[in-house]
Amino acid sequence: MKTILGLKAHSGWAALVALGFRGDRTEVVERRRLELIEPGAEWAKAPYHAAEELKPEEGRRLVERGIAAAHRQSARALGDVVKELRVRGLEPETCAVLMGSPMPAWSVAEILAVHFRMHKAEGVLFREALAKAAEAAGLEVVPVPEKSLQTDAPQALGAPWSAIARDIDAFKATVGAPWGKDQKDAALAALIARRRRRR
Numbered sequence: 343m344k345t346i347l348g349l350k351a352h353s354g355w356a357a358l359v360a361l362g363f364r365g366d367r368t369e370v371v372e373r374r375r376l377e378l379i380e381p382g383a384e385w386a387k388a389p390y391h392a393a394e395e396l397k398p399e400e401g402r403r404l405v406e407r408g409i410a411a412a413h414r415q416s417a418r419a420l421g422d423v424v425k426e427l428r429v430r431g432l433e434p435e436t437c438a439v440l441m442g443s444p445m446p447a448w449s450v451a452e453i454l455a456v457h458f459r460m461h462k463a464e465g466v467l468f469r470e471a472l473a474k475a476a477e478a479a480g481l482e483v484v485p486v487p488e489k490s491l492q493t494d495a496p497q498a499l500g501a502p503w504s505a506i507a508r509d510i511d512a513f514k515a516t517v518g519a520p521w522g523k524d525q526k527d528a529a530l531a532a533l534i535a536r537r538r539r540r541r
Contacts, residue, residue, distance in 0.1 A: 348532030354387035357524035390460035416471035437476035438535035484535035
């Protein structure tokens with residue numbers, strides 16, 4: 343069964359939904375929370391905030407450690423899921439990652455100098471780590487804009503939003519809770535990625 347993953351990142355974790363496709367049939371074949379920080383490294387959820395009060399060079403080193411840890415753990419967590427799916431006879435091909443607006447090429451010092459930049463940088467960090475992890479796992483990465491998800495979906499899927507929302511809600515009947523906004527958004531991103539691949 344061909345499979346597409348959808349990912350919605352948060353600080354330190356991500357919601358993953360994998361959809362399987364066989365003919366006209368679509369089903370949720372996996373749903374889980376991915377932990378994107380290493381055990382005992384809670385500070386790495388927000389490495390810029392952790393470095394805020396440090397001296398410039400010390401802060402830069404801490405941020406770089408946090409970024410490296412996020413990428414390392416994302417690759418490990420997502421790689422494990424892809425391996426598990428393949429063992430189950432599924433064929434993950436594509437990974438949709440919900441993305442925000444790109445970040446200017448600020449240095450660590452420039453980010454630490456302005457508080458809202460730290461929030462933006464940490465939001466971008468885990469999304470980018472997941473995209474790199476998907477590439478490393480051999481998946482095609484399809485970035486899907488998160489802010490315009492609801493307005494983009496009808497055009498991408500060729501259906502009114504009411505019908506799309508109803509279909510996404512219907513997955514809960516087979517997978518049960520939790521099936522909240524994170525899971526719905528991740529599933530919708532996977533559907534959009536599938537349509538984009540078929541064009």
